[in-house]
Amino acid sequence: MEKNNKVIQVEGLTKLFGDFAAVNAITFDVEKGEIFGFLGANGAGKTTAMKMLIGISNPTSGKAKVAGFDVFTQAEDIKKNIGYMSQKFALYDDLTVRENITFFGGIYGLSRKRIKEKSTVLINELGLEKVANTLVGALPLGWKQKLSFSVSLLHDPKIVFLDEPTGGVDPITRRQFWEMIYKAANQGITVFVTTHYMDEAEYCDRVSIMVNGKIEALxxxxxLKEQFNAKNMNDVFLKLARG
Amino acid sequence: MGISVNHISKSYKNVKALQDISFDVKPSELFGLIGPDGAGKTTLFRVLTTLLIANEGTATVAGFDVVTDYKKIRSNVGYMPGKFSLYQDLTVEENLHFFATIFGTTIEENYDLIKDIYVQIEPFKNRRAGKLSGGMKQKLALCCALIHKPKVLFLDEPTTGVDPVSRKEFWEMLKRLQQKDITILVSTPYMDEAALCDRIALIQEGQILEIDTPEAIVKHYPKQIYNVRANNMYQLIKSLNDYEYNHSVYPFGEFIHYTDKRKDFNPDQLLVFLKSNQLSNIEITETVATIEDTFMELAK
Known part of the structure; x- marks a missing residue:
């Protein structure tokens, strides 16, 4: 029973580039509906670890299951069952809001009928009725990010991976974004967030911090604030990363 | 001899990037422009560094007019743009040498000014700039912006995309530069960095919302803020948004920052309401405003 609630299970996961251990035997679990923060300094190994979890990089050794599928042998099944959004790659600027939804719906294999239904719901929920036929490139950054998050949930994934989702967004829109994350988590979707902005870490249920390829705190x-006698996550991070 | 901005406006087609912006930066002040992407920060930097001409208004930098004395400004200011703009194919040392030469000086002549920063990247002086980590690129860019000993330093989002350790070191460097009589105008989308400036301007959609010291800005916050927490964050946000007396409801890490419309607000009433909404483990405690609270209140 307990096992079914763990949607990410990682044990001794390692990635070597030559002699260099970019990810060095990391072990952790993430529960269904949890908001899990995955932190680390530049070069700590976050991106490499995440690439293995989303099935686009083969681990050197260790074990990992994501959404019930093995990262070594079932990478394609993982990709179908997760959503992904990053600040860098989001939507196509030269397609309209509606075209982007249709495009990604198609990629995820949704039926035309389902795409139509989803488009209407999504556009209403985000209040984008007036700009549904506007090119995404013309929208403010905050709107793009909210739309991009919704698109990553189009195919009802079990887990959504967010790679630094709110960098540069204004504070009010940023909060609307986090409300969307809480809503998704409340519906049982697991949210895996990487960020190096520590105030973002404060929103997570649990947080792991990677230093030189290893998870040093979780x-x-x-x-964590109690353990490191710190007033905020930024202090926790500085104490850990500076050693 | 710092910076003086008087009623500057700049539009691109239909977009009003800057609308009637005025402020002064005192000599050797560390002044922060705090605002999200699209607020107009970069446009303002480009006007002040003479790379763009405003539609209306005037400005002086180090005592020189940005339009008529633009050449003097260029030799008297250092500018670190938001996008990494050094030569990726030149080494660390070559980049620095290049910028020193352009400004008619040498690395040796002003080495004192950059020494603290340069020693941290010196072990990599033969590495190409394109192969440096984010934190090291940023340090090199700062050295290049300082090598001609500018009177005024413009830093456009120097810490965006940089991890917390490098960010902290960067702000410590700025504090030291300030001691050497350099006026600094720095922009950032991160509200927590605002507290490190002498004075800040909060900017959104081309307009300045407020200018003051960080301490004064948070003191101006008009209401008592409460930290609220319960067993289910999403239900809590929904319930607070439904509460008829709410003035503002914003997630803030593990809490919600809540303010009430009523002057004689009693948190016990809110507690009763939240309990009636099937929430448990409810905590309501007073807290103090941050720069971000103030920003959101002004931007509302």
């Missing part, structure tokens, strides 16, 4: 923000 707990709720509250407990």
């Amino acid at each position: 707990d709720t923000p509250k407990k």
Whole structure:
């Protein structure tokens, strides 16, 4: 029973580039509906670890299951069952809001009928009725990010991976974004967020911090702050990363 | 001799990038422009560094007019653009040498000014700039912007995309530069960095919302803020948004920042309401405003 609730299970996962261990035997679990923060300095190994979890990079050794599928042998099944959004790659600027939804719906294999239904719901929920036929490139950054998050959920994934989702977005839109994340988590979708902005870490249920390829801390923000005698996550991070 | 901006406006087609912006930066002040992407920060930097001409208004930098004395400004300011703009195919040392030469000086002549920063990247002086990590690129860019000993330094989002350790070191460097009589105008989308400036301007959609010291700005916040927490964050946000007396409801890490419309607000009433919405483990405690609270209140 308990096992079914773990949608990400990682044990001793390692990635070597030559002699260099970019990811060095990391072990952790993520529960269904959890908002899990995956932190680390530039070069700590976050991106490499995430690439293995989303099935686009083969681990050197260790074990990992994502959405019930093995990262070594079932990478294609993983891709179908997860959503992905990053600040860098989001939507096509030269397609309209509606065209982007249709395009990604098609990629995820949704039926035309389903895409139509989803488009209407999504556009209404985001309040984008007036710009549904506007090119995405003309929208403010915050709107793009919210739309991009919704698109990553089009195919009802079990887990959504967010790679630094709110960088540069204004504070109000940013909060609307986090409300969307809470809503998704409340519906049972697991949210895996990488970021190096520590105030973003404070929103997560649990947070792991990677230093030089290893997970050096993993707990709720509250407990991490107690453990490191720090007033916020930024201090926790500085204490860990500076050693 | 710092910076003086008087009623500057700049439009691109239909977009009003800057609308009637005025402020002064005192000599050797560390002044922050705080605002999200699209607020107009970069446009303002480009006007002040003479790369763009405003539609209306005037400005001086180090005592020189940005339009009529643009050449003098260029030799008296350092500018670090938001996008990494050094030569990726030149080494660390070659980039620095190149910028020194352009400004008619040498690395040796002003080495004192950059020494603290340069020693951190010196072990990599023969590495190409394109192969440096984010934190090291940023340090090199700062050295190149300083090598001609500018009176005024413009830094456009120097810490965006840089991890917390490098960010902290960067701000410590700025504080030291300030001691050497350099006026600094720095922009950032990160509200927590605002507290490190002498004074800040909050900017959104081309307009300045407020200018003051960080301490004064948070003191101006008009209401008592409460930290609210419960067993289910999403239900809590929904319930607070439904509460008829709410003035603002914003997620803030593990809490919600809540303000109430009523002057005689009693948190116990809110507690009763939240309990009636099937929430449990409810905590409501007073907290103090941050720069971000103020920004959102002004931008509302």
